Amino acid sequence: MTLIVPLGALLAIGVYQLISGIAEPPAVEITTIGYVDEAGGFDDYTTQGNIELVRFDTPDDATEALVKSDIKEYFVIPSDYISTGLINRYTLEKQLGTPPATATVIKNFLTSNLLTGKVPPETVYRIESPLNLVVTRLTETGEVAPEQGGFGNFVIPVVFSVLLVLSIMFSSTYLLQGLGEEKENRLIEILLSSITARQLLTGKVLGIGATGLVQVAVWVISIPRLLNLASSSIGGFISTIQIPANFLVLAVVYFILGYLLFAVLSAGIGAVSSNSREGQQLIGILTVPALIPLWFMSLLMLFPNNPVWVVLTIFPLTAPVEVMVRLGVSDIPAWQLGTSIAVLGLSIIGILLLTTKVFRTYLLMYGKRPTFREILRNLRSA
């Protein structure tokens, strides 16, 4: 996983270059659309990009051509078009609606012919496409902000949060499996006759944490390099991808905290569950909250300031992923980040302490799963 992600990205760039080097640009296909002009005056601008407009005298002629597949479709401009704006379109295909490309072609054809001779040609062109929006974000001092937002800004955090969720799932399963195996083959007794339960638990959690650190370090170092490589060779949208400024630091912090949180949870579940399969089911349920921010990502994009996101930022199980995703969409106020990091840190320590208490009691109860009430009673008496 650690190396697969950057290597996979490298491979993807390589494959892209290979394919784009071999492949010839696809031949441009000219589509023919017929029209019947009952209103009159629609004679020019019959070439619109890849689409050729052919005039027919009557709808019957056009239908005949359509049936013979000479044309792809046709439309009729009725005599009262100017007052009604009504256009009848005929096609053989079953469609949900008129494809936007076709609609644009018809619209531009009509606009151009209506305006011809009345305004200069440049104005005609401008009327067809009046808006080419370029947004620049300024800082409070009026300078151009280094971080411009937008989708280019959104990609890396989202990719990173998906990777975080995957890593958490892999590593918690891994920890549970290890612990389950040690329980099942009784190695745990030998370990506990040499070290204390707290040492064992802390060692496991730190081990998993260190794995997470290595993983995130490899990714964080490789992402900018891979992006450079990708934007120079592929270009297009990829060259607009930016890494938000404070993202790298927060990514490392939340990655580690997220890792540790799920590591202590897995250790606790590993201690109370009777076998590793049962433990995996339980941790599976607990990793669902980590996925929630990804499910509601589209809502986050539409309503970035809803208080729900603040709750998800502070709730420890959702926090690591939610913060990653939110960083891609908007800024997160410092107090929210501070609270969320504090809550995460405290949860980790709290769960670690609780787990050490029940660890020893349940570790040796092979094949018997305690009820929730028993665990509570034990926690109180421990």
Place this chain on the structure above:
Amino acid sequence: MPAVEVNHIVKSYADKVAVDDLSFSVAQGEIFGLIGPNGAGKTTTIRMMMDIIKPDSGEVTILGEKLSEATKNKLGYMPEERGLYKKLRVIDSIVYLASLKGMDRRSAEEKANELLNHTGMLPHKGKKIEDLSRGMGQIIQFIVTIIHNPEVVILDEPFAGLDPVNTELFKRMFADLRNQGKAMILSTHQMNEVEELCDRILMINHGRSVLYGKLAEIKSKYRSNSVLLEFEGKLGDVPGVTEKRTHKGYVELVLDGNITPQQILERLVSTGIVINRFEVATPPLNEIFLKVVGRNHE
């Protein structure tokens, strides 16, 4: 100073009392048998000695101290169901577990090689644990138990699943360890091994002590009043013998209450038969075990 001293330990689980007010001590340089039927509380007792679980009350001292980080390193423990990391190589498993007992890598490796050589396992040191036979795995487990030169060695069912050759190897090594002054505690229900190896025993049933003391004393206490005789010639009536039981190859003579085995031997010699074997019959531990446990069940 006793190697292990257990004072009035009690451990109960939700539905039953596993160990009920148990006290015993084990001296250095002895092999001590902890015996009892399945579910008697042997493993729970051992786990409390190892500080894997805590007793509800009572205390355990090892070499005069309460169990701590440092004293744990003076203990060697082989649990009943053996476990090692299956994917790890033999030498790595030994060195890793020895390092948890505070050994540094180099001396652990040296000692591991020495013990592997001693047990004939040296050619397998690069193999993965999962590639070993069960008996071989057990030898590795035993090496792990004693590699850090512990003062107290606790073995839970050490002979389970061993072939006769390895059983002999284990017995020899146990005796060596005893001669080095280690305290050895064997928990088992295999009575013949206990009879052969142990100096003293503690028999427990339902978590309580039912027999405790020197093996020889216990056996003599439970001996029936009879002698075993292998002879050539014709055996007539012998005064003082109330019953003759003929077994395959020997006769068991049941004595009346007024005669000692010594006196009966003199009388037998005087009859002129050739005596090949004369033995005071002591019941096998197995029988004592059944008798005591049976009585306890009533």
